[in-house]
Amino acid sequence: MTHRRSTPEPTTIGEIGEFGLIDAVVRQLGTGPLVLIGPGDDAAHVATGPEGTLISTDLLIEGRHFRRDWSSAHEIGTKAAACNLSDINAMGGTATALTIGFGAPADLPIEWAVDMARGFEEEAARVGAHVVGGDVTSSETIVIAVTAIGEAARVVRRDGAQPGDLVAVVGRTGLAGAGFAALSRGFRSPKAAVAAHRVPEPPYEAGPEAAAAGATSMTDISDGLLADLGHVAEASAVAIDIDPTAFTPPEAVLTVAEALQIDPLTFVLTGGDDYGLVATFPPSALVPTGWTVVGSVDKGAGVTVAGAAFDGDTGHQHWR
Amino acid sequence: MTHRRSTPEPTTIGEIGEFGLIDAVVRQLGTGPLVLIGPGDDAAHVATGPEGTLISTDLLIEGRHFRRDWSSAHEIGTKAAACNLSDINAMGGTATALTIGFGAPADLPIEWAVDMARGFEEEAARVGAHVVGGDVTSSETIVIAVTAIGEAARVVRRDGAQPGDLVAVVGRTGLAGAGFAALSRGFRSPKAAVAAHRVPEPPYEAGPEAAAAGATSMTDISDGLLADLGHVAEASAVAIDIDPTAFTPPEAVLTVAEALQIDPLTFVLTGGDDYGLVATFPPSALVPTGWTVVGSVDKGAGVTVAGAAFDGDTGHQHWR
Numbered sequence: 357m358t359h360r361r362s363t364p365e366p367t368t369i370g371e372i373g374e375f376g377l378i379d380a381v382v383r384q385l386g387t388g389p390l391v392l393i394g395p396g397d398d399a400a401h402v403a404t405g406p407e408g409t410l411i412s413t414d415l416l417i418e419g420r421h422f423r424r425d426w427s428s429a430h431e432i433g434t435k436a437a438a439c440n441l442s443d444i445n446a447m448g449g450t451a452t453a454l455t456i457g458f459g460a461p462a463d464l465p466i467e468w469a470v471d472m473a474r475g476f477e478e479e480a481a482r483v484g485a486h487v488v489g490g491d492v493t494s495s496e497t498i499v500i501a502v503t504a505i506g507e508a509a510r511v512v513r514r515d516g517a518q519p520g521d522l523v524a525v526v527g528r529t530g531l532a533g534a535g536f537a538a539l540s541r542g543f544r545s546p547k548a549a550v551a552a553h554r555v556p557e558p559p560y561e562a563g564p565e566a567a568a569a570g571a572t573s574m575t576d577i578s579d580g581l582l583a584d585l586g587h588v589a590e591a592s593a594v595a596i597d598i599d600p601t602a603f604t605p606p607e608a609v610l611t612v613a614e615a616l617q618i619d620p621l622t623f624v625l626t627g628g629d630d631y632g633l634v635a636t637f638p639p640s641a642l643v644p645t646g647w648t649v650v651g652s653v654d655k656g657a658g659v660t661v662a663g664a665a666f667d668g669d670t671g672h673q674h675w676r
Numbered sequence: 677m678t679h680r681r682s683t684p685e686p687t688t689i690g691e692i693g694e695f696g697l698i699d700a701v702v703r704q705l706g707t708g709p710l711v712l713i714g715p716g717d718d719a720a721h722v723a724t725g726p727e728g729t730l731i732s733t734d735l736l737i738e739g740r741h742f743r744r745d746w747s748s749a750h751e752i753g754t755k756a757a758a759c760n761l762s763d764i765n766a767m768g769g770t771a772t773a774l775t776i777g778f779g780a781p782a783d784l785p786i787e788w789a790v791d792m793a794r795g796f797e798e799e800a801a802r803v804g805a806h807v808v809g810g811d812v813t814s815s816e817t818i819v820i821a822v823t824a825i826g827e828a829a830r831v832v833r834r835d836g837a838q839p840g841d842l843v844a845v846v847g848r849t850g851l852a853g854a855g856f857a858a859l860s861r862g863f864r865s866p867k868a869a870v871a872a873h874r875v876p877e878p879p880y881e882a883g884p885e886a887a888a889a890g891a892t893s894m895t896d897i898s899d900g901l902l903a904d905l906g907h908v909a910e911a912s913a914v915a916i917d918i919d920p921t922a923f924t925p926p927e928a929v930l931t932v933a934e935a936l937q938i939d940p941l942t943f944v945l946t947g948g949d950d951y952g953l954v955a956t957f958p959p960s961a962l963v964p965t966g967w968t969v970v971g972s973v974d975k976g977a978g979v980t981v982a983g984a985a986f987d988g989d990t991g992h993q994h995w996r
Binding site: 392393396397398399400401402403404406408409410411412413414415416417420421442443444446447449453455456457458459488489490491492493494495496497499501503504505506511513514515574575576591 | 712713716717718719720721722723724726728729730731732733734735736737740741762763764766767769773775776777778779808809810811812813814815816817819821823824825826831833834835894895896911
């Protein structure tokens with residue numbers, strides 16, 4: 357038999373307060389040899405090499421970038437870290453440290469914030485990075501602001517694609533988009549697609565490998581392959597053509613496509629949130645293991661599929 | 677005489693869209709020799725020295741950290757940059773680059789976002805730093821997520837204060853707090869106080885100077901002098917006593933204090949948002965020009981004023 361305490365344990369972040377929440381979150385964090393000063397001071401201090409610092413930031417808002425009824429706190433934290441780690445990967449680099457700004461309403465369970473932080477730190481630890489600082493504040497909706505810093509032995513930009521280069525991809529293509537389409541229509545399956553929307557699996561070793569192999573341009577596939585390649589084509593002032601027969605859509609993509617009467621290629625070519633990579637390689641380069649050649653670079657402008665414009669919406673813009 | 681166009685110029689960020697907004701904001705930004713890759717790629721690339729990278733982040737939410745009816749967009753951008761640059765200053769460092777995550781509703785005037793970005797970049801340029809990347813998204817309220825990176829020849833932490841050290845401050849003390857009190861009660865004067873709340877003037881050269889002079893601990897005064905010194909005392913496991921007669925409150929602080937029947941020392945000791953610095957120096961150190969010695973460090977714990985606990989609220993916590 358248990359007795360009620362006169363002061364019950366706090367269960368919401370409003371009850372535990374700002375400093376209590378920070379303590380609870382910091383307990384989820386690890387550290388590593390590069391972290392010279394971690395959370396708790398005015399700024400963190402991270403050891404950096406001679407190659408300069410890569411830095412990328414994302415702002416995630418509840419209802420727009422994630423939904424608490426679609427994904428667990430741990431999944432949301434994992435994805436919040438992954439999309440920033442992926443940006444460093446897409447430069448050919450590896451992240452070393454992240455910061456997290458967290459805004460939430462007072463009635464949020466402490467457990468939610470702690471699980472989110474744990475997912476975030478666990479994903480960061482996959483590349484040897486750690487959360488080194490942050491900020492918490494009250495907010496009507498949940499806001500997660502992520503910044504990652506990292507390093508690359510060789511930095512690969514978007515603007516280096518050359519006519520004659522091959523285009524290759526690595527990682528999932530279309531699976532998260534199919535999962536989003538399924539969730540949007542109230543389905544919770546197929547599991548592989550829904551799980552891919554909830555938690556991306558960026559190919560973190562592939563970015564540095566592509567850089568070492570001589571990739572001339574690279575970006576991650578966050579808005580959809582054609583949209584992201586559009587940025588590469590524009591920055592590099594080249595034309596890119598994609599061979600649609602080069603893809604083997606996963607079973608779960610075929611299932612969703614059939615159920616929704618959509619061409620599976622639509623998910624493969626325009627689905628976002630997979631956080632795979634697309635890069636261009638000189639014809640003389642040895643494309644690293646795990647990559648699939650899916651197209652080619654030519655003189656001109658724009659992105660085509662088998663020589664023609666792709667018939668469909670190719671990307672998301674906020675406020676549009 | 678002007679004729680109406682059939683397609684009027686876009687005036688809101690919803691009309692201009694995500695990429696239009698990014699273009700408009702990026703046009704406000706400058707660059708410098710340390711910026712190897714600026715906005716437009718997956719991540720920015722910043723040259724860094726051998727001393728490692730300082731990193732700090734802040735999450736600012738409309739209605740909690742700023743109000744559009746109290747401050748202009750330019751002022752809000754200036755302050756958003758200043759509070760992060762101040763964190764790097766408080767480590768003894770100088771910021772080199774910032775990122776900005778910006779969330780806003782579709783009906784926000786483009787001009788507001790552009791003015792905010794201009795204020796942000798101009799403040800960054802005061803220390804030679806530039807905005808190198810960011811993220812924009814739709815959001816019901818305005819959200820500004822700021823991250824700064826920087827470097828220090830000598831990093832000063834919070835945990836190095838020693839018994840026998842002197843305590844010294846530099847920069848405004850109490851002026852922004854008095855301005856906040858005035859604005860909160862519907863006043864728009866005294867101007868010096870209200871302006872101080874809107875736009876801090878962090879003493880950006882003082883952090884590196886204090887580090888070079890041998891400061892044993894340092895922090896910026898963002899939550900109020902006593903609250904921020906409380907973190908130093910706790911991290912350093914020392915007692916700190918402040919001499920209230922060491923301060924000369926500015927005229928505007930006296931004016932607000934008299935109007936509101938509040939002890940002016942309350943603003944000086946507990947007012948936030950001034951972004952001055954407080955540091956401890958060994959008795960043998962030459963305290964740099966511009967600093968005022970206001971107290972001393974002893975064995976023990978906690979922060980006292982003339983040997984006694986200060987009678988008043990000493991700091992702000994979110995959700996409390």
